[in-house]
Each structure stands twice: as C-alpha cells, then as structure tokens.
Amino acid sequence: MSFRLAPLGRTDLARCAELETVLFPGDDPWRESAFRAELAAGHHYVGAYTDGGLVGYAGLSVRGPRGGAEANVHTIGVDPRWQGQGIGRALLRALLARADEFDAPVYLEVRTDNAAAIGLYEAHGFTRIGMRRRYYWPSGADAYTMARPAHVAEEAT
Numbered sequence: 001m002s003f004r005l006a007p008l009g010r011t012d013l014a015r016c017a018e019l020e021t022v023l024f025p026g027d028d029p030w031r032e033s034a035f036r037a038e039l040a041a042g043h044h045y046v047g048a049y050t051d052g053g054l055v056g057y058a059g060l061s062v063r064g065p066r067g068g069a070e071a072n073v074h075t076i077g078v079d080p081r082w083q084g085q086g087i088g089r090a091l092l093r094a095l096l097a098r099a100d101e102f103d104a105p106v107y108l109e110v111r112t113d114n115a116a117a118i119g120l121y122e123a124h125g126f127t128r129i130g131m132r133r134r135y136y137w138p139s140g141a142d143a144y145t146m147a148r149p150a151h152v153a154e155e156a157t
C-alpha cells in the first residue's frame with residue numbers, strides 16, 4: 001500500500017464531496033461548492049492519492065500573523081476502504097506542520113462518539129477543552145472542542 005500527499009486541486013472536489021456523503025452521512029456532508037469556497041478562501045488543503053486517485057483529504061485555516069495566529073482543522077476524512085493504514089495520521093501531520101510554521105495553537109471540533117478521530121488527535125497533542133451540545137446538524141450529536149498548544153520554534157543561539 002502506498003500513497004502520496006499533495007495540495008488538493010479543484011478537479012478533486014467532486015470526489016471529496018462524494019467521500020463526504022459516505023463519511024458524514026448524518027451530519028450535513030459538504031457539497032462540492034463548500035470545498036470550492038474553502039479553496040477560494042485560501043485555506044490549506046491536502047489530498048492523499050493512490051494510483052487509483054484521491055482517497056483522503058484534510059483542511060486547515062490559519063488566521064492572524066505569525067506568533068499571534070490561530071489554526072482550525074476544518075475537516076479530515078479517509079475513504080473507508082483505506083482507513084487504518086496511516087493516511088489520516090499523515091494528513092493530520094501535514095496540517096500540523098502548516099500550523100507550526102505560524103507557531104499557531106490548533107483547535108477543532110469532533111463528535112463525542114468518534115473514537116477513531118479522538119484517538120488520532122490525542123496521539124498528536126490535542127486535549128479536550130470543552131463540549132458543545134448538539135453541535136452537529138441534523139444529527140444533533142455533541143462535539144468536544146479539542147486544542148493543541150502552539151509549537152513555538154526555538155530561537156537559534
């Protein structure tokens with residue numbers, strides 16, 4: 001099994017929307033237009049590709065100047081046929097590398113019943129900092145807010 005990461009392209013967005021319907025069936029999956037708006041806003045999107053095409057995607061926003069910036073994970077998803085093989089971890093690490101360039105703390109919301117995603121985030125320095133009741137629509141599921149502190153680059157001495 002091999003995959004590579006690359007910036008998500010406009011031609012991938014229909015496939016992303018297709019995966020969303022599989023990955024988030026009860027929670028208002030994003031349409032292609034939503035992904036298009038994310039790219040147009042300049043957010044950082046990465047795709048995971050095998051020889052057969054796109055099998056995962058992830059997106060992050062960074063707001064504010066370096067040193068005072070804040071990052072948010074907007075989405076991350078892996079084709080169920082490709083889960084459990086390190087692709088989610090690679091995608092998340094690509095987002096975190098971007099946040100670290102800005103020394104930005106990273107925030108996200110995750111369903112409280114999503115053990116796989118929570119496990120992935122906890123393994124990368126995220127902790128639960130709050131709970132948002134009925135955050136997801138239309139399922140009405142609750143979310144944890146999770147945060148990872150800023151990685152502050154050490155000054156060269």
Ligand SMILES: CC(C)(COP(=O)(O)OP(=O)(O)OC[C@H]1O[C@@H](n2cnc3c(N)ncnc32)[C@H](O)[C@@H]1OP(=O)(O)O)[C@@H](O)C(=O)NCCC(=O)NCCS
Nearest residue numbers: 076077078083084085086087088089110115116117119120
């Ligand atoms: C969450 C998701 C992106 C993980 O992607 P993945 O490619 O399957 O994950 P990986 O194979 O890279 O696993 C990385 C880590 O995630 C955690 N993890 C993955 N699957 C897990 C599971 N079923 N149960 C518990 N932890 C799990 C583990 O910490 C794992 O590390 P380990 O293998 O060293 O134990 C994937 O399950 C997914 O797309 N889920 C549906 C969409 C979703 O819920 N997105 C997150 C929204 S907040």
